[in-house]
Amino acid sequence: MNIPKVIRKYCSKCKTHEDHKISIYKAGKRRGSARGERRHAERKKGYGGQKFPKLAKPAKVTKKVTPILTCTACKKKFNKPGIRIKKFELVAA
Numbered sequence: 001m002n003i004p005k006v007i008r009k010y011c012s013k014c015k016t017h018e019d020h021k022i023s024i025y026k027a028g029k030r031r032g033s034a035r036g037e038r039r040h041a042e043r044k045k046g047y048g049g050q051k052f053p054k055l056a057k058p059a060k061v062t063k064k065v066t067p068i069l070t071c072t073a074c075k076k077k078f079n080k081p082g083i084r085i086k087k088f089e090l091v092a093a
């Protein structure tokens with residue numbers, strides 16, 4: 001699916017229509033020292049290590065992508081609801 005790089009929409013901070021740049025949300029880097037990561041590693045180690053059944057056949061064939069709109073005037077970011085698409089491409093429009 002082609003997604004435009006820039007769209008013009010209402011900005012609730014500027015209270016007018018402004019150009020918004022679109023980018024796609026990416027999850028941050030996982031820290032090995034985070035509490036949950038340490039707990040997970042602790043529960044997985046040793047005999048009988050897998051703590052939850054691995055998904056053998058996932059129900060969905062697509063991943064959700066979350067567009068982030070950034071107002072070019074005030075730099076405020078808006079997260080749009082995630083959409084399920086197989087492939088996305090940011091295009092100039």
Ligand SMILES: [Zn+2]
Nearest residue numbers: 011014071074
């Ligand atoms: Zn704005």
